[in-house]
Amino acid sequence: MADSAGRADGTGHGPEAAERRDLAVRAAVEQGLVGGSDAAPPLVCLLDTAGIRDSAAALTAAFAAAAAPGTPVLHAFAVKAAPLVPVLRLLSDAGLGCEVASPGELALARAAGVPAARTVLDSPAKTVAELREALALGIAVNADNRQELERLDALVAAGPPGPPASPIGVRINPQTGAGAIDALSTATATSKFGIALRDQGAREWLVRAYLDRPWLTRLHTHSGSQGVPLALIAEGVREVHALAEEINAAAGRRQVDTLDIGGGLPVNFASDEHTPTYAEYVAALRAAVPGLFDGSYGLVTEFGRSLLAKHGLVVSRVEYTKTTGGRPIALTHAGVQLATRTVYAPAAWPLRILPYDAKGAPKTGPPVAQDIAGPACFAGDLLATARELPELAPGDLIAVPDTGAYFFTAHYGYNSLPRPPIHGFTTTASGKVHFTLTRRPQTLSEIATEAGATTPDPLL
Numbered sequence: 001m002a003d004s005a006g007r008a009d010g011t012g013h014g015p016e017a018a019e020r021r022d023l024a025v026r027a028a029v030e031q032g033l034v035g036g037s038d039a040a041p042p043l044v045c046l047l048d049t050a051g052i053r054d055s056a057a058a059l060t061a062a063f064a065a066a067a068a069p070g071t072p073v074l075h076a077f078a079v080k081a082a083p084l085v086p087v088l089r090l091l092s093d094a095g096l097g098c099e100v101a102s103p104g105e106l107a108l109a110r111a112a113g114v115p116a117a118r119t120v121l122d123s124p125a126k127t128v129a130e131l132r133e134a135l136a137l138g139i140a141v142n143a144d145n146r147q148e149l150e151r152l153d154a155l156v157a158a159g160p161p162g163p164p165a166s167p168i169g170v171r172i173n174p175q176t177g178a179g180a181i182d183a184l185s186t187a188t189a190t191s192k193f194g195i196a197l198r199d200q201g202a203r204e205w206l207v208r209a210y211l212d213r214p215w216l217t218r219l220h221t222h223s224g225s226q227g228v229p230l231a232l233i234a235e236g237v238r239e240v241h242a243l244a245e246e247i248n249a250a251a252g253r254r255q256v257d258t259l260d261i262g263g264g265l266p267v268n269f270a271s272d273e274h275t276p277t278y279a280e281y282v283a284a285l286r287a288a289v290p291g292l293f294d295g296s297y298g299l300v301t302e303f304g305r306s307l308l309a310k311h312g313l314v315v316s317r318v319e320y321t322k323t324t325g326g327r328p329i330a331l332t333h334a335g336v337q338l339a340t341r342t343v344y345a346p347a348a349w350p351l352r353i354l355p356y357d358a359k360g361a362p363k364t365g366p367p368v369a370q371d372i373a374g375p376a377c378f379a380g381d382l383l384a385t386a387r388e389l390p391e392l393a394p395g396d397l398i399a400v401p402d403t404g405a406y407f408f409t410a411h412y413g414y415n416s417l418p419r420p421p422i423h424g425f426t427t428t429a430s431g432k433v434h435f436t437l438t439r440r441p442q443t444l445s446e447i448a449t450e451a452g453a454t455t456p457d458p459l460l
Ligand SMILES: *Cc1c(COP(=O)(O)O)cnc(C)c1O
Pocket: 078, 080, 081, 099, 101, 122, 222, 224, 225, 226, 262, 263, 264, 265, 302, 303, 304, 305, 306
């Protein structure tokens, strides 16, 4: 059960993390990282380092428990979920790799020191130059479509003799159907990703494509995302496993030696409970694809949201409050620049709002329906509408949990609002909180420079 502020009293990981969160908000105020008055910044983003490590360990343990001894398993973090070099370093230190989908993301993975053998390149629009670089580095590549495969043919033929250093696979769209959020459903009949397995002639074409290219050794699918049920994700993996078996039977050898099953584990945004868990996902996979873990195939995963979301927190000052049309509104600094999806698609991306007083202590009081507004100049910039919370006042703080993936790490530059600082934090047994600057705030002069301040005249 969660109280009116959304704090869970469930068992397991949640309350511990909730305790750390309360400690971090108070310490952030005490240490001047954020505050209720102009003496401190109005907005800060926090990452719970221990929470990220816990999630990485839970992922690793869930697959290790299921896989036959000796099965190679690579967990490649989807960089787009939190494109921050210190986060990639932390996950790399925990044994994970990186899934990258652009030259920028590859640059981050390399800056974090993630080895080529633990890097996977996906992306539906790779240029020839990107493919060439990936093959030169020896990082794994998953081709999205037939034309990309032809580009790879030419690059492999022009490369050194023998098989390419990079493991190469093809992304499959199993066409198993949509989840609850259309824009995030990758396995629909008409999704833009991969080769559609159920289209006429596709299966035969794929088997032939593998037989013709002995260097194609992987199959890839990423059929999950927020809003997709576990059983549906597992069905996509089952389709790809069956295709691998078919290719290997036709080849008369185990040509496909690795299955990349993507990421896409949904996250619970309603409470502190971590659900579904990695162990539940692994159980769903075992049920749907009994052969997946028997050691016949190495495994690659590409989780993003489920590794980071629960460990990010936005803390903002309430700058003003007002009542309009009978509805109280709290005007804060946390809006569309940090929670773009929530603001533009509020029904799909609801976020909890946790109230704190100016000292950073949890705020209690009778619930009053309030709108929580951001700073941007358009009417829809609201993080929550008619949310029941203790009545907020100027100088109070709100915290927005579950924002560690695709929220403040995917800044949106509307209104020239700057990227706020991100601090990682750790807590000691005695409740002391230690912050480390993880991304420094964007300065106003940087914003001006990026907007042409140093070369103002080209349009005159
Ligand atoms: C976005 C993406 C992921 C990560 O998805 P999550 O829902 O964040 O786990 C993994 N693989 C591919 C190919 C993706 O595009």
